[in-house]
Amino acid sequence: MQAPADLLALRGQIDALDRDLLALLNRRAQLAQEVGELKKKEGSVVFRPEREAQVIDGLKAANPGPLKNDSVAPIWREIMSACRALETPTRVAYLGPAGTFSEEAALGYFGSSLVRVPCASIDEVFRSTAAGVADFGVVPVENSTEGMVARSLDIFLTTPLFIIGETSLFVRHNLLRRENSLEGIEAVCAHPQALAQCHEWLSLHLPHAERRPVASNAEGARLAGLDPKLAGIASARAASEYGLHVVAPAIQDDTHNRTRFAIVTDPHRHPAPKASGHDCTSLVVSVVNRPGAMYDILAPLKRHGVSMSRLESRPARSGQWEYYFFIDLQGHPDQPAVQTAMHELRDACAFFKVLGTYPIDVH
Numbered sequence: 001m002q003a004p005a006d007l008l009a010l011r012g013q014i015d016a017l018d019r020d021l022l023a024l025l026n027r028r029a030q031l032a033q034e035v036g037e038l039k040k041k042e043g044s045v046v047f048r049p050e051r052e053a054q055v056i057d058g059l060k061a062a063n064p065g066p067l068k069n070d071s072v073a074p075i076w077r078e079i080m081s082a083c084r085a086l087e088t089p090t091r092v093a094y095l096g097p098a099g100t101f102s103e104e105a106a107l108g109y110f111g112s113s114l115v116r117v118p119c120a121s122i123d124e125v126f127r128s129t130a131a132g133v134a135d136f137g138v139v140p141v142e143n144s145t146e147g148m149v150a151r152s153l154d155i156f157l158t159t160p161l162f163i164i165g166e167t168s169l170f171v172r173h174n175l176l177r178r179e180n181s182l183e184g185i186e187a188v189c190a191h192p193q194a195l196a197q198c199h200e201w202l203s204l205h206l207p208h209a210e211r212r213p214v215a216s217n218a219e220g221a222r223l224a225g226l227d228p229k230l231a232g233i234a235s236a237r238a239a240s241e242y243g244l245h246v247v248a249p250a251i252q253d254d255t256h257n258r259t260r261f262a263i264v265t266d267p268h269r270h271p272a273p274k275a276s277g278h279d280c281t282s283l284v285v286s287v288v289n290r291p292g293a294m295y296d297i298l299a300p301l302k303r304h305g306v307s308m309s310r311l312e313s314r315p316a317r318s319g320q321w322e323y324y325f326f327i328d329l330q331g332h333p334d335q336p337a338v339q340t341a342m343h344e345l346r347d348a349c350a351f352f353k354v355l356g357t358y359p360i361d362v363h
């Protein structure tokens, strides 16, 4: 049937605009290529997280609508991803296989023009990035339901890598299986964090099924694809990846379940991002176990008006009830107040390590 004349006319205008957009995008891509040539001459790095954050912040501030501001960031991330790929390939390591939330976080942060380096464990993400197999690694650090990701934080204590960015993701867990039914499921295979995040749903709907921890949710989905008695808990993308049904969608106990990821790289190959205007500095410190020790950590921040957006403790495993504190400060060491507060903090601590300074996640 012939579409009405009004619709055809509107689509005609959209087609014409798309051609204009394409021409503009190609001009933008040529400029990025020229920037790439300049950087090559200077021997400087291509990926500039602070510049990408400023581009997105600026466009959101200038956006007259009706396009929603929430749509601006993903569209321009993709545009910059494609432009960046013309300058140099971006190789990104993450906890694989295909279909994991870590992969989704990597694609959300770097855009889809990247070279995927899926890894078997969080340790391997750090190792591949340190060895130069990947330029960047994406590691989960914190979940809004389950708290910190202990393995990542433990590795941060000793890794030579540092953080240059952060991104967070709404995590929707789905029960996946070959059959579109809950009948006959003997075991549910998923990453221990996902099993924990779906604890109430599993107790209610599959009380007799074994909860089988595996290396990643995508691995659980892969296993569920091989055996009809198994189910997995993973993303909807993993369902299509492994040809499974979403038997029950969004089974996580907390509907606002979010996971925060850190983007890490090798400081010998990549400089710390410059100040973007909205930055975070992550530290790990320890203090000698004595009265007032916690006050000594907090006092320099108060004195210099530096806000703290996160404070997590982790046992030092010395058997002495000693702890490491993971601290996020708002600001960049280029700001005198932040720099002075960090110096004073360093003097008050038995152990002090800057994990990185980077633009705050822009949605």
Ligand SMILES: O=C(O)C(=O)C[C@]1(C(=O)O)C=C[C@@H](O)C=C1
Pocket: 032, 035, 036, 046, 047, 048, 049, 051, 052, 055, 079, 080, 081, 083, 084, 087
């Ligand atoms: O401005 C730059 O340095 C560029 O390389 C261009 C561009 C972009 O597409 O806007 C691409 C990659 C960088 O990470 C930042 C921005």
